[in-house]
Amino acid sequence: MCGIAGLIHRGKSSNVGSELQGMLQALKHRGEDSTGYALYGDTDGKNFIMRFKVGENVGEGSSSIVEDVSVYDERKKIVDQTLLDLGAKIVKEERTLPYSLRYEIAYDKKDLLDFSQKIESIPGVEILSMGKSLEVIKDLGNAKVVCDRYSLDKLIGTHAIGHARMATESGVDIKSAHPFWGYPFSDVSVVHNGQLTNYWNNRRALENKGMRFMSECDSELIAVYIAQKMREGASLEEGMKDSLLGLDGVFTYFVATKDSLGMAKDTMAAKPLVLYESDDLVAMGSEEIAIRSVLPQEIETYDPFDGEVKVWQI
């Protein structure tokens, strides 16, 4: 059991960091092994924001191997040199935690596949997100713990999706935490609640097409699956509709891009989702109490039906 939540403001910006924190904290009983945020902030759109990690959180409850912090420093140095080799310029650098970094990068090429492959060829380095608006922040602990650790409560933006995880099929670590970046597409992220039963078949097929998997978490498949469909020319909505046939199992998932937010529910409707929709705000979550954290007044909500796909624009 995991919890997912998302919201999109249409025609305005808001404090999405704080709002999503409230929604995910309301779902913490669905799992607090790890929590992740995909926040689409207000930026000037000139530079890429790269969130990446050079190690794992090895705190209490983690299934990761303890490493010396000096290893993180070595990896960071190699990342910096690789960026230089790729022709990317680091405009701003933040190191929130020894293993977690945020770079603003001036990089003028649109294809991020080669870029990502080179960065991730450095052992122990994983790009959590890459985009001109998207920032994926994920770590062990509940929503409040992660929000406080990364000071997310003041982030202003248009939309966000998040995930409160109870680890069932893979480890308690950052690499298995949601959201997943839609590698190698700029500003695409995915969160998922459910189980995929044809994970390995799909994974092998996608790996043969050159797509990469960083974890053994079945949810990562959704991000990669949709990214591959988009690579083949499908729109986000087309890719999501295709996933209802291509993915087997029970699932409800959200996908976000720079200017849109979508949801899909499997044909058995076995995983919960409650949805609120108005002209200026769409909020959704595994349980109504998530929506109540941002809209405490009486509102009209409903459960999307089986096999339903919806996409909203900002």
Next chain:
Amino acid sequence: MANLKNVEKKTKAQAMGMHTEVLTGRTQQKFFNPDEAENFYYFGTYDVDFNKRTDLDVKDMTAAEANKEIDKLMSEGYGTIVIKNPQGKHSLGVGILNKLNLIFEGSLGYFGMGSCDGPIVRINGRVGWSCAENLMAGKVVIEKNAGSCFGAAIRGGDLICKGSVGARTGIDMKGGTIIIGGDAGAFTGFMMQRGRIIILGDVGINLGDSMYDGTIFVGGEIGSYGSDAVDAELTKSDQDWLKRKLKVAEIGEKFDVSKMKKIVAGKKLWNYDNLEPTEKKGAI
């Protein structure tokens, strides 16, 4: 091998060694002897006065605290309780075994009004998954939409949603009536065993999948039929019952019930008449 001819005081099953004990307890008839009625006590019930009314604000309460407070108010004789600010909390109003007028001014989360026996409930909002699961008697009316597994395994009573409901409505239901004013999702009536479901709107795929018995009435389009769900003739008696039920439920009173579809179990999946392997041996 058991001697099936010598079954004077034992049942056939006992003679075959399937049950060793002899049931010597009171029969149901004796158990409900009205002469002993004063000795009966239905745990968790109180004498309440419907005219005695109070409000309860549960905004800052947990579900357990709110439910205990409802119980305390019933023990004090309150027969009409208005719950303020439920705010989508889970498991509110569960296990009420009383006659009671209960009004929620807002929405409930999961498992609201579960395992109840007798209350009349009105929810002026929506409800999450598994509302009124195991309802035994009473009436629950939801003014807006409901989540999946609405009325799972109910045994009696009326469960009414004026909006639309999610998937698996009436799953495993064993009695009672579920009425939906809007649409219903996939697998409605999945494995239902008895009772009736009325849907005025459309219904999703696999309607009545693997239903054992019971009846489903649909006013709109059907996504697809589930395994062993078949059409049946809508009789005059059915139409009269539907009109009466919709009127009492304050929902779709003007709905043209003559155009509704009636779905029942084809009973091709039934194996009740087949002998168990041990019985087959005995029969030989």
